Amino acid sequence: MARTRSIYRCAACGADGPQWTGRCAGCGAWNTIVEERTRPAAASTAAATPSRALPIADVESEGWAPRPVGIGELDRVLGGGLVAGSVTLLGGEPGIGKSTLLLQALSALARRGTTCLLACAEESAQQVRMRAARLGALEPGLWLVAETDLSAILAHAATLAPDVLVVDSIQTVFDPELASAPGSVAQVRECAHRLVRAAKDADRATVLVGHVTKDGALAGPRVLEHVVDTVLSFEGERHHALRLLRAVKHRFGPTSELGLFEMTDDGLIGVPDPGRLFLSDRQAQAPGSVVVPTLEGHRPLLVELQALVAKSPLATPRRSAQGLDSGRLAMVSAVLEERVGVSLAGADVYALAVGGVRVVEPGADLALALAMVSSVTGTALPADLVACGEIGLCGELRQVGQTGRRLAEAARLGFRRALVPASAPEPPAGFEVLRAATLVEALAESGLRLGSKPVGFPRAVPA
Ligand code: TYD
Numbered sequence: 166m167a168r169t170r171s172i173y174r175c176a177a178c179g180a181d182g183p184q185w186t187g188r189c190a191g192c193g194a195w196n197t198i199v200e201e202r203t204r205p206a207a208a209s210t211a212a213a214t215p216s217r218a219l220p221i222a223d224v225e226s227e228g229w230a231p232r233p234v235g236i237g238e239l240d241r242v243l244g245g246g247l248v249a250g251s252v253t254l255l256g257g258e259p260g261i262g263k264s265t266l267l268l269q270a271l272s273a274l275a276r277r278g279t280t281c282l283l284a285c286a287e288e289s290a291q292q293v294r295m296r297a298a299r300l301g302a303l304e305p306g307l308w309l310v311a312e313t314d315l316s317a318i319l320a321h322a323a324t325l326a327p328d329v330l331v332v333d334s335i336q337t338v339f340d341p342e343l344a345s346a347p348g349s350v351a352q353v354r355e356c357a358h359r360l361v362r363a364a365k366d367a368d369r370a371t372v373l374v375g376h377v378t379k380d381g382a383l384a385g386p387r388v389l390e391h392v393v394d395t396v397l398s399f400e401g402e403r404h405h406a407l408r409l410l411r412a413v414k415h416r417f418g419p420t421s422e423l424g425l426f427e428m429t430d431d432g433l434i435g436v437p438d439p440g441r442l443f444l445s446d447r448q449a450q451a452p453g454s455v456v457v458p459t460l461e462g463h464r465p466l467l468v469e470l471q472a473l474v475a476k477s478p479l480a481t482p483r484r485s486a487q488g489l490d491s492g493r494l495a496m497v498s499a500v501l502e503e504r505v506g507v508s509l510a511g512a513d514v515y516a517l518a519v520g521g522v523r524v525v526e527p528g529a530d531l532a533l534a535l536a537m538v539s540s541v542t543g544t545a546l547p548a549d550l551v552a553c554g555e556i557g558l559c560g561e562l563r564q565v566g567q568t569g570r571r572l573a574e575a576a577r578l579g580f581r582r583a584l585v586p587a588s589a590p591e592p593p594a595g596f597e598v599l600r601a602a603t604l605v606e607a608l609a610e611s612g613l614r615l616g617s618k619p620v621g622f623p624r625a626v627p628a
């Protein structure tokens with residue numbers, strides 16, 4: 166049998182050497198050396214299955230139909246379900262609910278007669294079984310092995326021949342032939358390559374779990390994105406129950422779908438109608454609250470933005486953005502000061518997207534500005550009004566994409582009016598739009614009165 170050999174290659178310049186070093190002797194870069202395995206090429210394999218060029222329409226497309234998992238929000242993001250022979254990477258921060266989601270997915274698949282193998286390299290079989298019992302996932306077609314050695318996992322898969330294999334997680338499985346530690350780039354990459362090869366050979370849908378930290382620092386998912394067919398990202402605020410599932414890369418379908426779940430004591434529950442979830446506790450008559458119809462992929466989401474502008478005791482007032490982009494908050498604050506005359510000097514500004522979502526699109530600028538002015542003036546906006554539009558540095562309002570879809574969702578949830586840029590397309594029937602070309606016009610349309618003198622802090626603070 167051909168023997169494998171390890172070489173150590175620099176990820177930056179490609180230079181190789183016989184052992185690991187902290188610094189590349191070729192280019193001088195630090196921490197770029199990665200272990201690689203070489204196996205003398207078996208002369209026969211290339212000749213055994215010669216490839217053939219075909220007219221594109223003659224290429225067989227059968228066998229690529231997705232198999233529905235049976236969890237609506239997951240199937241929506243997968244574009245119908247899991248494809249046989251495909252490899253999916255589910256990435257997310259530790260504790261966000263990846264193992265829970267996959268356990269529920271596998272039990273739903275097993276319930277439909279699919280044989281599933283869960284290879285658990287992080288928890289003991291007993292731990293997983295206890296969780297499965299709690300989630301009602303003790304299905305006869307769901308098999309479990311607690312194992313960290315990749316060769317053993319592949320051997321189990323070969324024996325059981327499951328339709329779906331889940332490896333939880335790719336950072337904790339290891340290939341004993343490699344000298345590097347589990348979780349290192351070399352291990353993660355080599356294990357993923359072997360799992361991908363096995364998935365294609367056996368025509369088995371494979372899902373890999375990958376942990377990422379907030380700054381994406383951990384070795385793994387980044388390296389894997391090129392190797393796998395689909396990359397799903399599972400996100401959410403740890404202190405909120407809401408979880409968002411998106412496809413970052415998808416070879417079998419669109420990447421624009423968003424799946425929404427709520428983490429409960431009974432596991433993850435799909436949220437098919439998020440509108441009510443986000444707006445249920447809203448105090449519409451309070452100053453500083455504005456609803457923005459955002460778009461996550463193709464999915465319209467109505468999110469409440471709140472702002473509180475408060476007199477600051479600090480020499481350098483605070484600007485706090487939660488669930489919003491702090492750069493956009495700074496920009497909107499500067500436009501309000503320079504183009505509208507709202508003085509924020511001496512004021513702390515707190516801005517928040519309610520419900521644990523992150524709203525980073527520029528289309529939320531107008532709602533953010535309105536919420537800030539509403540807080541400064543102490544005047545609430547009409548309860549049935551939503552606002553969307555991007556603010557330019559000259560104080561002008563710019564149209565955002567798919568206004569129609571956004572307003573249709575707003576209308577469905579009971580809103581009747583929208584404040585939009587002048588160039589926005591016609592609204593759905595029965596919906597009133599207030600058009601404004603600039604932020605100053607928008608403030609006038611919204612009914613917020615700034616008066617003739619500049620408002621804000623410290624000048625406008627009542628004694
Ligand atoms: P887990 O799926 O283990 O996260 P990951 O695999 O991404 O690291 O789940 C993490 C959290 O979810 C855990 O802290 C507890 C919580 N949880 C619930 O709230 N309800 C449940 O039914 C389950 C199974 C977990």
Ligand code: MG
Pocket residue numbers: 263264265287333
């Ligand atoms: Mg886990």
